[in-house]
Amino acid sequence: MMTAPHPSILDERDRGGPAQSLLSVNALVKHFPVKGSGFFGRGGVVRAVDGVSFEIRKGETLGVVGESGCGKSTTARLLMHLIQPDRGEIIFDGEKVGIDLPLSEYRRQVQMVFQDSYASLNPRLTIEDSITFGPRIHGMAETAARAKAHDLLARVGLDPSRFAGRYPHELSGGQRQRVNIARALALDPRLLILDEAVSALDKSVEAQVLNLLQDLKADFGLTYMFISHDLNVVRFMVDRVMVMYLGTVAELGDGEAVFAAPSHPYTAALLASMPKMDPAERTIEAPLTGDPPNPINPPSGCRFHPRCKLAEPVCASILPPLTPSAAGTSQAACLALVPQSGHSHADRLAMPPLDPESEPMPEASA
Numbered sequence: 001m002m003t004a005p006h007p008s009i010l011d012e013r014d015r016g017g018p019a020q021s022l023l024s025v026n027a028l029v030k031h032f033p034v035k036g037s038g039f040f041g042r043g044g045v046v047r048a049v050d051g052v053s054f055e056i057r058k059g060e061t062l063g064v065v066g067e068s069g070c071g072k073s074t075t076a077r078l079l080m081h082l083i084q085p086d087r088g089e090i091i092f093d094g095e096k097v098g099i100d101l102p103l104s105e106y107r108r109q110v111q112m113v114f115q116d117s118y119a120s121l122n123p124r125l126t127i128e129d130s131i132t133f134g135p136r137i138h139g140m141a142e143t144a145a146r147a148k149a150h151d152l153l154a155r156v157g158l159d160p161s162r163f164a165g166r167y168p169h170e171l172s173g174g175q176r177q178r179v180n181i182a183r184a185l186a187l188d189p190r191l192l193i194l195d196e197a198v199s200a201l202d203k204s205v206e207a208q209v210l211n212l213l214q215d216l217k218a219d220f221g222l223t224y225m226f227i228s229h230d231l232n233v234v235r236f237m238v239d240r241v242m243v244m245y246l247g248t249v250a251e252l253g254d255g256e257a258v259f260a261a262p263s264h265p266y267t268a269a270l271l272a273s274m275p276k277m278d279p280a281e282r283t284i285e286a287p288l289t290g291d292p293p294n295p296i297n298p299p300s301g302c303r304f305h306p307r308c309k310l311a312e313p314v315c316a317s318i319l320p321p322l323t324p325s326a327a328g329t330s331q332a333a334c335l336a337l338v339p340q341s342g343h344s345h346a347d348r349l350a351m352p353p354l355d356p357e358s359e360p361m362p363e364a365s366a
């Protein structure tokens with residue numbers, strides 16, 4: 001689903017025009033120290049995000065997928081500056097965050113909606129006060145902030161006359177998440193990071209909120225980073241998709257192309273694990289089995305090698321760089337795509353078709 005030129009590029013805050021990414025992330029690293037998990041009980045580190053680079057284009061929705069613990073939320077928290085990276089840089093519309101672009105200005109332009117709708121709201125504040133809080137802190141007059149809150153409540157489908165004075169516990173999960181979206185929009189952000197924002201909702205409510213998000217994106221000229229474990233939802237929502245595995249990027253590219261013909265064996269396995277709507281397409285056993293290996297001591301070389309059907313000895317010693325796929329619609333970190341890498345498929349025109357319906361993946365050894 002490719003987008004036409006988007007209203008976001010008409011934003012007066014836009015600096016570099018449509019060709020410049022809204023956000024670029026270069027070699028981002030975040031390791032968390034953990035006590036007593038290393039050799040002989042010494043402390044180790046969880047390599048939650050381990051050299052991640054990507055861009056988010058103006059007006060697009062970038063989906064982020066991968067198994068639990070692969071670093072999706074840590075990446076989001078790094079982008080929000082809720083935690084500090086160990087290394088790497090974040091560039092927003094051409095300006096280095098914290099250097100060219102003051103953090104306070106960046107924080108207005110990037111907002112986040114979390115999975116837990118209740119924990120994100122202060123239980124002692126009314127819905128109206130929750131929404132006006134951000135604009136008031138940034139100097140907006142009270143009457144204007146209240147008018148804005150009422151307008152946003154209406155935009156997210158909640159009648160302000162019924163909902164403005166309520167408290168979070170007086171709302172359903174779907175209604176609370178609508179409030180969280182309104183609250184995120186109150187500072188006129190350009191980028192919205194949605195971290196499993198609809199995952200806790202019932203399917204019918206989820207569909208309504210997804211449609212709302214699509215409408216708001218068009219109306220406000222927003223750009224989305226959409227994190228979800230639900231690949232069916234990601235397929236519906238995104239323009240491009242980033243597949244993460246153990247703190248690294250496994251594949252990054254056009255959403256439709258990646259879903260139709262994945263270039264990384266991990267993406268293929270992940271897609272094969274998707275619940276199929278058509279019973280005839282359902283597999284008896286999921287092709288991706290076993291938990292991902294331990295991020296404290298990840299496998300050498302390609303981190304996916306203990307579970308990969310195409311693994312060869314070279315895969316345990318060389319870390320594959322992101323490499324353009326044969327079709328050119330994505331980049332994948334797989335030695336089978338890297339000419340002269342030593343992988344037996346590397347010098348063929350394309351990898352063998354990744355048949356996600358075939359044998360299950362081996363269990364992870366760690």
Ligand SMILES: Nc1ncnc2c1ncn2[C@@H]1O[C@H](COP(=O)(O)OP(=O)(O)OP(=O)(O)O)[C@@H](O)[C@H]1O
Pocket residue numbers: 032033034046047048066067068069070071072073074075229295
């Ligand atoms: N504050 C922390 N201290 C130590 N380890 C952490 C911390 N935060 C995250 N981690 C670890 O970093 C890794 C990545 O976690 P993260 O929450 O980013 O995963 P995720 O992809 O969002 O998973 P999920 O799909 O379950 O939300 C995990 O191994 C997690 O246990």
Ligand code: SF4
Pocket residue numbers: 264265266302303304305306308309310311312315320333334335336
């Ligand atoms: S580099 Fe090797 S182990 Fe890694 S995904 Fe490619 S074939 Fe599989």
Ligand SMILES: [Mg+2]
Pocket residue numbers: 072073074
């Ligand atoms: Mg998460």
